[in-house]
């Protein structure tokens with residue numbers, strides 16, 4: 001029997017309100033278990049993360065980033081934080097600087113987003129993608145992801161951090177997002193501008209779309225919540241079979257399959273023992289960090305999970321998030337003008353599907369990744385400093401700030 005992939009997990013729940021049970025202590029132990037000793041002296045270590053955008057501050061706290069950088073330096077490696085050029089340039093506005101992170105911040109594809117290497121992909125009309133040169137230059141990858149919802153695929157985590165974040169802007173926006181339109185889901189010859197605007201009118205989310213510049217009709221997959229599985233969908237009814245417009249599950253998955261290809265391409269450029277994947281399941285918002293704004297936290301904080309297996313860490317994180325469920329008190333306050341949430345909060349769907357619709361299956365990208373040999377969904381969850389364990393620990397050493405002791 002093959003060994004299951006280990007996923008080390010530290011919960012935000014502590015057995016006692018003590019520092020030894022703090023998530024940062026758990027992160028340190030997760031790093032110990034991941035065994036960073038495969039980082040060699042002078043290795044250049046990319047900490048790939050999302051540094052937020054504009055007013056979006058719900059990203060990974062710099063407090064954790066700094067600890068990871070420290071652990072890398074203890075191995076003799078040279079860490080640097082990397083993300084898209086704009087996010088890096090404006091990172092200080094959200095608290096990320098060389099001083100706070102404990103290592104430099106370097107734009108992932110150069111200051112003009114042009115330092116890239118073309119990588120062959122060959123999937124649904126996407127022949128190639130421009131992979132970020134700075135990321136490829138690194139010897140070691142720390143794939144540090146903030147888990148959250150995503151309009152197009154329900155969820156963004158370890159795969160999305162590399163699949164979209166590991167490429168130049170045009171590859172990310174035009175090609176990876178563009179693949180959503182590759183499949184035929186209606187008869188384009190029969191579709192006119194007038195007709196799709198009729199469908200748009202019927203849709204409460206304006207998801208059917210006409211592009212005046214390219215003169216093409218399309219469905220904005222990002223916006224469509226599939227009417228949360230309703231049998232009668234206003235867009236389909238408005239079509240009346242004229243163009244065969246149907247909202248089908250398989251049409252939602254090209255984006256996720258291409259993300260898996262794009263992730264594999266990045267991972268293939270690193271040696272097996274030089275990749276670490278860490279998911280931070282805190283401040284989980286309905287949409288992704290690219291939104292550039294504060295959003296309601298819709299899922300309780302869960303904790304931190306780390307693995308050398310990207311598929312395992314993604315499955316484990318999604319399972320833990322499913323276990324945590326939605327914060328009903330928050331979700332029930334969100335008006336339909338913000339997003340339509342499945343009114344049946346008890347339905348047997350993942351929380352991200354309750355938010356974004358049943359066809360935005362958050363596991364799909366990891367499922368594709370597994371089929372490409374990137375890892376296994378069969379994981380062994382090893383809880384670090386569990387509440388039961390920390391409940392029994394000696395708390396007699398607790399200190400308070402009684403004066404300017406600078407301890």
Ligand code: SF4
Pocket residue numbers: 202203204205206207208219223224225226227233234235236247
């Ligand atoms: S399924 Fe619903 S949300 Fe999606 S395009 Fe049709 S009407 Fe709009």
